[in-house]
Amino acid sequence: MHNPEARPGVKVLDRGVEFSVYSENATGMELCLFTPDGTETAHLPMSHERGNLFRLLVDGLKPGQRYGYRAFGRYDPMAGHWFDSSKLLVDPYAREIDAAYRYDPKLAQYGVETADIVPKSVVVADLPEATDHVALPDGAFIYEAGVRSLTMLNPHIPESIRGTVAALGHPALVEHLQKLGADAIELMPITAWIDERHLRELGLTNAWGYNPVTFMAPEPRLCPGGISELRGAVEALHQAGIAVILDLVFNHSGESDQFGGSLSFRGLDSATYYRLAEDDPSVFINDTGCGNTIACDHPMVRRYIIDSLRFFVTQAGVDGFRFDLAPILGRTRHGFDTHAATLDAILSDPVLKDRTMIAEPWDIGPGGYQLGHFPAPFLEWNDRARDDMRRFWRGDPNMTGLLADALSGSSHIFSVRDQHVTRSVNFIAAHDGFSLHDVTAYVHKHNGPNGESNRDGHDENFSWNNGVEGETENQVVMARRRQDIKALLATLFASRGAIMLKAGDEGGMTQYGNNNAYCQDNETTWIDWKAMDEELIAYTGELAALRRQFAVFSETAFFTEEDVSWLRPDGETMTVKDWEAAECDSLSVVLSTVERESAAPTRLAILINRSHEEVAFSLPERDAHGWHSLAGQARGAVEIALAPRSVSFYAEMLSETG
CATH class of the missing domain: 3.20.20.80 (Glycosidases)
Known part of the structure; x- marks a missing residue:
C-alpha cells in the first residue's frame, strides 16, 4: 500500500544524512558509500519501513558524499523483476552525479559488478529557495x-x-x-x-x-x-x-528495453517504475519508441x-x-x-x-x-x-x-x-x-x-529546394531561399x-x-x-x-467578425469562391488592435504574396492618416506593389472617430 507520507530522497541533517529510496518489490536494500575516487568504503543495510520505503540515517556524513544503492530481490525478467545486487544503482532523487552515464555491456549482464562504470549519486544540500520569477506573456x-x-x-x-x-x-x-x-x-x-x-x-x-x-x-x-x-x-x-x-x-528512461542495462529504475523496481504488458510482464510497453x-x-x-x-x-x-x-x-x-x-x-x-x-x-x-x-x-x-x-x-x-x-x-x-x-x-x-x-x-x-x-527521420517534410538540392553557390537560388x-x-x-x-x-x-x-x-x-x-x-x-x-x-481569444477581415488583393472581402480556389496565392489580413505605446486604436494589415510575381494590393482607408508601412515607407499608400514570395505589414492609426 502506498503511504502518502513516504518521502524518498536525501535529507541533510545536523547529525548526518538520511537516505530513503522507494521499492515495492525489493526484499532488501543496501546503501553503498564511496570516496571521490570511486573507492567503496561501506555497504550498509537499510531498514524496510512502511510505505515501501527503505531508510537509513548515517551519522557524520556531509554534502559531497558519494553513494549508490544495491537492491535485493527476485531476478525474474519474465515476471518483470530485474533485481541484481551486483548492480550499483543511482538514486532517482539524486540531485547531482559525479560523472556522465556511459553505456557498457556489463550493465545488461546478470551478476556482473558495475560499481566501476556507474556514476555515483552525490549528497547535495538545499540552496536558499529561489524567489525570482519571470512570467511568460500571452503570445510569448x-x-x-x-x-x-x-x-x-x-x-x-x-x-x-x-x-x-x-x-x-x-x-x-x-x-x-x-x-x-x-x-x-x-x-x-x-x-x-x-x-x-x-x-x-x-x-x-x-x-x-x-x-x-x-x-x-x-x-x-x-x-x-x-x-x-x-x-x-x-x-x-x-x-x-x-x-x-x-x-x-x-x-521513458535510457535503460531502454529488455536488452538495456540496469542503472536506476530497473534495478530498484522495474515493475513499479515502468509500464509492463499485462499479459506478459517481460515486455516493456513502448509508447515512446525508445524501448520503455x-x-x-x-x-x-x-x-x-x-x-x-x-x-x-x-x-x-x-x-x-x-x-x-x-x-x-x-x-x-x-x-x-x-x-x-x-x-x-x-x-x-x-x-x-x-x-x-x-x-x-x-x-x-x-x-x-x-x-x-x-x-x-x-x-x-x-x-x-x-x-x-x-x-x-x-x-x-x-x-x-x-x-x-x-x-x-x-x-x-x-x-x-x-x-x-x-x-x-x-x-x-x-x-x-x-x-x-x-x-x-x-x-x-x-x-x-x-x-x-x-x-x-521523417520522409515527408513539406519542404522544397528552390531548384537545387542542398547547399549551393548559385546566387539566384540563395536569394530565393533567403526570401x-x-x-x-x-x-x-x-x-x-x-x-x-x-x-x-x-x-x-x-x-x-x-x-x-x-x-x-x-x-x-x-x-x-x-x-x-x-x-x-x-x-x-x-x-x-x-x-x-x-x-x-499578445491576445489569445479567438477572432470575432469585428476583429478581422480577410481581403483579396483588390481590397474586397474574400468570398467562398476565393477561399475554395485551389491556387489562391495572395491575400491580406486586416486586424483591429491597439498600438501599445500610444494606446491608439489601429488597423494592422498583413499582406501575403506566395506567388513568384509582384502583386498589386489595395487597402481600404478608414482614416485620413492613411496606411503606412511598418518598414518605414511613406504614409498614405493605398496601392501597394508587393514583391514576390513575401509578407509585409501596414498600419492605419485611427482617430477617435475613425
Missing part, C-alpha cells in the same frame, strides 16, 4: 536551444565555459536574446542522459539529451557546477527579463515527477516546463485522460501553479495524438500549424483556409470543450526535423551520417498564440538536410556564429518588436 516568443549547439562555437564566450549551462548567462548570449526580442529560452534536456547503446559502435554521441536516466541531476557534461550553475544562468537571464523553460523527459514507458499513473512515480518539477522551481528559479511526448503523462491503462491524476497534480500543485506548462501532444502509443486535448492552461506544440504554413509556402493547392486558421490560433483545434482562447505554440521548425533554412533547401532528408542508411525564409519567419510572427523559433534559424543555419540530428554533437548542430546572416537576425528582431508593438499578438 520562445527561443528553443540546446546548450552545446548554442554556445560551442560562439567566439564571444570564453572557451572555458562553451558548451555548458554557465555560458547561457554570458552577456554575449543574453544580448543576442535581447536583440531578437525573445521572451523565453527553452532549453533542450539538461538532465543526465545516456547515449543510445548503438551509438558507441558508430562513434557518435547523443546531442539532444532525450534519453535520461535520472530526472533531477543535471548532465555533468553540460552542467559541471550542478544545480548552482543552472541557478546562476537563470538569474542572469532573469535580470534581462528572459524566462527559462526546461524541456523534460518523463516518458514510465508508469506516470503510479502514485509514487507521480510524486517523483512533481518533486522533480518543484526541485527546478525552488532550487533554480525555472519559469516553466516543456514535456516531451506528453500524452504519457495522461495515459492510464484505459488510454489518455485529459483529467488524469498526474496532469491534475501538475496544474494544482501550489509551487507549480504559476509556471508555464507546454505539452508536446503526441507519442506513438494508442491514442497518442492529443493536440488540443490537454487541460488548460497547458500550451501545446502545434504541428498542424507548422505543416500548414510550410505547405502554403511550398505552393500546395487549397491551403488558403488552412493558413488562415493557423494565423488565427487554430480555433478548430483549441475550441474543443467550449474553450475560447488558443493554447497553440506555433513553430515552423524545431530541433526535431529540418532547420528553417533546410525547409527551403532540401526536398529529401540526408541522414546518412546518423549511421542508419537514411532510414531514420522564403523571411516569408516563413513573418508568417510565424504574424500568427496568434505563442510562437517558437529554433536557435540558429534566425540566421539561416543549415543542418545539411539532416532531419534527425540527435546524434550529431558536432558542427552539424552547433551554430556557426561567424556564418550567421546578420540581416536575417535583424529582421527577426524587427518582427519580434512588431509583435510587442501591437496588442493583437
Whole structure:
C-alpha cells in the first residue's frame, strides 16, 4: 500500500544524512558509500519501513558524499523483476552525479559488478529557495536551444565555459536574446542522459539529451557546477527579463528495453517504475519508441515527477516546463485522460501553479495524438500549424483556409470543450526535423551520417529546394531561399498564440538536410556564429518588436467578425469562391488592435504574396492618416506593389472617430 507520507530522497541533517529510496518489490536494500575516487568504503543495510520505503540515517556524513544503492530481490525478467545486487544503482532523487552515464555491456549482464562504470549519486544540500520569477506573456516568443549547439562555437564566450549551462548567462548570449526580442529560452534536456547503446559502435554521441536516466541531476557534461550553475544562468537571464523553460523527459528512461542495462529504475523496481504488458510482464510497453514507458499513473512515480518539477522551481528559479511526448503523462491503462491524476497534480500543485506548462501532444502509443486535448492552461506544440504554413509556402493547392486558421490560433483545434482562447505554440521548425533554412533547401532528408542508411527521420517534410538540392553557390537560388525564409519567419510572427523559433534559424543555419540530428554533437548542430546572416537576425528582431508593438499578438481569444477581415488583393472581402480556389496565392489580413505605446486604436494589415510575381494590393482607408508601412515607407499608400514570395505589414492609426 502506498503511504502518502513516504518521502524518498536525501535529507541533510545536523547529525548526518538520511537516505530513503522507494521499492515495492525489493526484499532488501543496501546503501553503498564511496570516496571521490570511486573507492567503496561501506555497504550498509537499510531498514524496510512502511510505505515501501527503505531508510537509513548515517551519522557524520556531509554534502559531497558519494553513494549508490544495491537492491535485493527476485531476478525474474519474465515476471518483470530485474533485481541484481551486483548492480550499483543511482538514486532517482539524486540531485547531482559525479560523472556522465556511459553505456557498457556489463550493465545488461546478470551478476556482473558495475560499481566501476556507474556514476555515483552525490549528497547535495538545499540552496536558499529561489524567489525570482519571470512570467511568460500571452503570445510569448520562445527561443528553443540546446546548450552545446548554442554556445560551442560562439567566439564571444570564453572557451572555458562553451558548451555548458554557465555560458547561457554570458552577456554575449543574453544580448543576442535581447536583440531578437525573445521572451523565453527553452532549453533542450539538461538532465543526465545516456547515449543510445548503438551509438558507441558508430562513434557518435547523443546531442539532444532525450534519453535520461535520472530526472533531477543535471548532465555533468553540460552542467559541471550542478544545480548552482543552472541557478546562476537563470538569474542572469532573469535580470534581462528572459524566462527559462526546461524541456523534460518523463516518458521513458535510457535503460531502454529488455536488452538495456540496469542503472536506476530497473534495478530498484522495474515493475513499479515502468509500464509492463499485462499479459506478459517481460515486455516493456513502448509508447515512446525508445524501448520503455514510465508508469506516470503510479502514485509514487507521480510524486517523483512533481518533486522533480518543484526541485527546478525552488532550487533554480525555472519559469516553466516543456514535456516531451506528453500524452504519457495522461495515459492510464484505459488510454489518455485529459483529467488524469498526474496532469491534475501538475496544474494544482501550489509551487507549480504559476509556471508555464507546454505539452508536446503526441507519442506513438494508442491514442497518442492529443493536440488540443490537454487541460488548460497547458500550451501545446502545434504541428498542424507548422505543416500548414510550410505547405502554403511550398505552393500546395487549397491551403488558403488552412493558413488562415493557423494565423488565427487554430480555433478548430483549441475550441474543443467550449474553450475560447488558443493554447497553440506555433513553430515552423524545431530541433526535431529540418532547420528553417533546410525547409527551403532540401526536398529529401540526408541522414546518412546518423549511421542508419537514411532510414531514420521523417520522409515527408513539406519542404522544397528552390531548384537545387542542398547547399549551393548559385546566387539566384540563395536569394530565393533567403526570401522564403523571411516569408516563413513573418508568417510565424504574424500568427496568434505563442510562437517558437529554433536557435540558429534566425540566421539561416543549415543542418545539411539532416532531419534527425540527435546524434550529431558536432558542427552539424552547433551554430556557426561567424556564418550567421546578420540581416536575417535583424529582421527577426524587427518582427519580434512588431509583435510587442501591437496588442493583437499578445491576445489569445479567438477572432470575432469585428476583429478581422480577410481581403483579396483588390481590397474586397474574400468570398467562398476565393477561399475554395485551389491556387489562391495572395491575400491580406486586416486586424483591429491597439498600438501599445500610444494606446491608439489601429488597423494592422498583413499582406501575403506566395506567388513568384509582384502583386498589386489595395487597402481600404478608414482614416485620413492613411496606411503606412511598418518598414518605414511613406504614409498614405493605398496601392501597394508587393514583391514576390513575401509578407509585409501596414498600419492605419485611427482617430477617435475613425
